[in-house]
Amino acid sequence: xxxxxSRYFGSVAAVNKVALTIEDGEFFTxxxxxxxxxxxxxxxxxxxxxxxxxxxxxxxxxxxxxxPHRRNIGMVFQNYAIFxxxxxxxxxxYGLKARKVAGPEMARRVGEALALVRLEAYGDRWPHQLxxxxxxxxxxxxxxxxxxxxLLLDExxxxxxxxxxxxxxxxxxxxxxRLNITTVYVTHDQEEALAVSHRIAVMQAGRIEQxxxxxxxxxxxxNLFVAQFMGTTNVLRGIVGEHQGDLVRVRxxxxxxxxxxxxAREGEPVSLCLRPxxxxxxxxxxxxxxxxxxxxxxxxxxxxxxxxxxxxxxxADGSMVRVAVLDDPGTSVVPGSRIxxxxxxxxxxxxxxxxx
Amino acid sequence: MIALRVAxxxxxQLALGVLAFLxxxxxxxxxxxxVLSASIxxxxxxxxxxxxxxxxxxxxxxxxxxTNTLAIGLLATLTTTMIAVPLxxxxxxxxxxxxxxxxxxxxxxxxxxxFVGAYALVLLLGRSGVVTQALNSWGIPFGSIxxxxxxxxxxxxxxxPYVLLPTLAGLKAVDISVEEAAQNLGSSPARTFRxxxxxIIIPSVLxxxxxxxxxxxxxxxxxxxxxxxxxxxAVEVYKLFIGETATNPSAAAVLGVLLxxxxxxxxxxxxxxLARHRFATGARTLSPLVKIGAGCRTLVTGYCWAVVLLALVxxxxxxxxxxMEFRGPVLHARFSLGNYAELFAVAGGPLSNTLMFATLxxxxxxxxxxxxxxxxxxxRTGWASLLDIVSTMPFAVAGTVxxxxxxxxxxxxxxxxTGGWLIMLLAYTVRKLPFTVxxxxxxxxxxxxxxxxxxxxxxxxxxxxxxxxxVPLMLGGIVAGMVLTWVTVASELSSTVVLYxxxxxxxxxxxxxxxxxxxxxxxxxxxxxxIAITLIPMxxxxxxxxxxxxxxx
Numbered sequence: 001x002x003x004x005x006s007r008y009f010g011s012v013a014a015v016n017k018v019a020l021t022i023e024d025g026e027f028f029t030x031x032x033x034x035x036x037x038x039x040x041x042x043x044x045x046x047x048x049x050x051x052x053x054x055x056x057x058x059x060x061x062x063x064x065x066x067x068p069h070r071r072n073i074g075m076v077f078q079n080y081a082i083f084x085x086x087x088x089x090x091x092x093x094y095g096l097k098a099r100k101v102a103g104p105e106m107a108r109r110v111g112e113a114l115a116l117v118r119l120e121a122y123g124d125r126w127p128h129q130l131x132x133x134x135x136x137x138x139x140x141x142x143x144x145x146x147x148x149x150x151l152l153l154d155e156x157x158x159x160x161x162x163x164x165x166x167x168x169x170x171x172x173x174x175x176x177x178r179l180n181i182t183t184v185y186v187t188h189d190q191e192e193a194l195a196v197s198h199r200i201a202v203m204q205a206g207r208i209e210q211x212x213x214x215x216x217x218x219x220x221x222x223n224l225f226v227a228q229f230m231g232t233t234n235v236l237r238g239i240v241g242e243h244q245g246d247l248v249r250v251r252x253x254x255x256x257x258x259x260x261x262x263x264a265r266e267g268e269p270v271s272l273c274l275r276p277x278x279x280x281x282x283x284x285x286x287x288x289x290x291x292x293x294x295x296x297x298x299x300x301x302x303x304x305x306x307x308x309x310x311x312x313x314x315x316a317d318g319s320m321v322r323v324a325v326l327d328d329p330g331t332s333v334v335p336g337s338r339i340x341x342x343x344x345x346x347x348x349x350x351x352x353x354x355x356x
Numbered sequence: 357m358i359a360l361r362v363a364x365x366x367x368x369q370l371a372l373g374v375l376a377f378l379x380x381x382x383x384x385x386x387x388x389x390x391v392l393s394a395s396i397x398x399x400x401x402x403x404x405x406x407x408x409x410x411x412x413x414x415x416x417x418x419x420x421x422x423t424n425t426l427a428i429g430l431l432a433t434l435t436t437t438m439i440a441v442p443l444x445x446x447x448x449x450x451x452x453x454x455x456x457x458x459x460x461x462x463x464x465x466x467x468x469x470x471f472v473g474a475y476a477l478v479l480l481l482g483r484s485g486v487v488t489q490a491l492n493s494w495g496i497p498f499g500s501i502x503x504x505x506x507x508x509x510x511x512x513x514x515x516x517p518y519v520l521l522p523t524l525a526g527l528k529a530v531d532i533s534v535e536e537a538a539q540n541l542g543s544s545p546a547r548t549f550r551x552x553x554x555x556i557i558i559p560s561v562l563x564x565x566x567x568x569x570x571x572x573x574x575x576x577x578x579x580x581x582x583x584x585x586x587x588x589x590a591v592e593v594y595k596l597f598i599g600e601t602a603t604n605p606s607a608a609a610v611l612g613v614l615l616x617x618x619x620x621x622x623x624x625x626x627x628x629x630l631a632r633h634r635f636a637t638g639a640r641t642l643s644p645l646v647k648i649g650a651g652c653r654t655l656v657t658g659y660c661w662a663v664v665l666l667a668l669v670x671x672x673x674x675x676x677x678x679x680m681e682f683r684g685p686v687l688h689a690r691f692s693l694g695n696y697a698e699l700f701a702v703a704g705g706p707l708s709n710t711l712m713f714a715t716l717x718x719x720x721x722x723x724x725x726x727x728x729x730x731x732x733x734x735x736r737t738g739w740a741s742l743l744d745i746v747s748t749m750p751f752a753v754a755g756t757v758x759x760x761x762x763x764x765x766x767x768x769x770x771x772x773x774t775g776g777w778l779i780m781l782l783a784y785t786v787r788k789l790p791f792t793v794x795x796x797x798x799x800x801x802x803x804x805x806x807x808x809x810x811x812x813x814x815x816x817x818x819x820x821x822x823x824x825x826x827v828p829l830m831l832g833g834i835v836a837g838m839v840l841t842w843v844t845v846a847s848e849l850s851s852t853v854v855l856y857x858x859x860x861x862x863x864x865x866x867x868x869x870x871x872x873x874x875x876x877x878x879x880x881x882x883x884x885x886x887i888a889i890t891l892i893p894m895x896x897x898x899x900x901x902x903x904x905x906x907x908x909x
Contacts, residue, residue: 046809046813047812047813048365048809048812048813067364067817068364068365068809068812068813069364069812069813069814069815069816069817069818069821070815071813072815073813074813075809075810075813077806077809077810078806079804079806081804081806081807081809081810083807083810083811083825083829084829085825085828085829094811094814094816095814095815095816098814098815098816099815139810142810142814143813143814146814146815
């Protein structure tokens, strides 16, 4: 669907030879830090940013040469872009009027679209009488009522408060499933991306770093950037030691860890990535850690946040690891105490050093 | 294929930009080039020469016109600032009764023609003025108001809102928490004002003061009434070009170029300064009023009302005088509508001319200014900043000079406009263009560009989006700019005096001609009508203008 698309701002490539195909009915997310090119790519699909190279197709039809007002693509803007001088119904009807839809048909479709976002009773209201979440729904109804071939959402939840954001993303996801509409979603929030998407493209500096299903992106990041962008992770630098069956020993300072990477060569410098929740504390009552590899550490800092306790601990050489454990009234860990950490070698991702 | 690569939105901006450049190029830059080339070319246009400049500047009379203009400008800027800043502070921070009415009245001199104010001063305090004669009959000697004192007085009383309004806005925008922070850190209220409040409002004060300076340099009407034999640049340009004795276009062009260089320099300084020194202030709560003693309060109240009312006295006096009987220049204290009867008997209908020009110019300025405003706000390319500069230029071009340029450019050749109404309308539209450009770009800054993109993505073309969605959203700013255009065109004199012809005399021309001695009664009636027609739209659009006036200064 998108072939080798590029866009340069001056000599900087905002989008650098990106190529990807989005399936029919897919919920596809462009994820990355600000300035990574995700919004530029979305605006290229919408037609608001020119392509310097490449082409974009929807199905068989090439769209990058069509002016934006003839593309039939629905777009939801970050700040909703609700027309303040028109009622809720007027906003939703706006695109239908441009398509010269007849009066009764228009009223019916506006009603349907408002019902879809549960705003049936709000047609006569003015935008300034609505809350942020309601404006968001009007924006979605307005984009859907024109029966677009693709729905684009540009960071649609960034102006909402935290609780509403979680509710809204569920709603958007349900709506997309129900209508089975191909959707491209832009966000910088990895949790949001993981929660709603069929597939995610993680972008950096105008390129796609990894394109995969949410679980794979989180558990098997392709490189250090993706690993660190997709939530907290521990990065430990070490030297590959000897092989022991399926496992390889890796020296990290004075400690040794086992990893499941048969291709690692002895003496090779590597970075190890290990999620905090992949570590657990070994104590007599914790049977779940049986059969896992062990690692000694000393607790330096604890933070209790309710369902979880977050720890920072030092390995023998002083390098720091973060640990996240479920709240357990039976154990109390205080700074200064020595603990034994258990981990599954299969959950450690190994990156060759030098590779990004 | 290249054309396809340009987005329709950008293509629309480009098309509107090209039209704007064509208009401004033809009716602003080309005439100005005419003035410049008349000053630097030999009469046959064949070669460059510095002779014109040498000839003009070797005469002490014309050198004096430059120094007089600058001296009066500086003096008036100083007095204006000294009067307006305390007034602004009193209104913003002290407990003065009748504030709301006071701020309303204080904005009026912005639209009341300063030329009328000068004329009123002559009628009251001039050689045969009402007050002068009364004083003389009681044996009290009264000095002359002609020359510098009168001109500076009129400028001060008519231009002080240029400093007052920005300073007031600046004071109101100071976030109270920064003052509280200063006091919390141990600073006394006086020190807080000096070290925190004052530095924040100084950019507002200075930008207003520089505008006053530009206004005084450009102004034609006030010195035309009050300067008498004192040479003033804007008046000498006119005399050299139109002069009753020998006209001298190349000398007029030299002085015109000097005039533009002066105003342009000050305008550039003002814009540069504003761009660099504007503090982002966001006041959430208004500062509490400073408590003062009863005696102090009476004094401050007296001062404030004295300034505000004194500025309006000349206009009030004109209206009163217009209902009295004039025999030639001599006034009789008897009620009469004769002046008005005489005014409406004047051939050509100066009132209907004035109304027609003001209306057409307001419409024209909106038609050209709104697209320019949109392009300026939405385009981020080099040619847009050039358009910004060109569309701000009319601020720096004195009306007399632009009019002379238009005469030079369209007196002969492929397009002859002199002697008609169109050339007057073009002069007005070009000169007042910055009002609509600035008011529409100011309001566009508050309209999110994603509204346009939303409309386009819903299937509406860029041009239609601009017309059906964005223009209605901009309406407040557009109307404010149009009202200001209307009002200032109605009282325009400096271009009119160069460009008018017999059937197209306006109210201001009637007044200007009365200065020669006859027809004082008609002039006073014309001035009163002018006051009425500038006040009515002001009052009708009062709220709207209050909201948008600052963006246009």
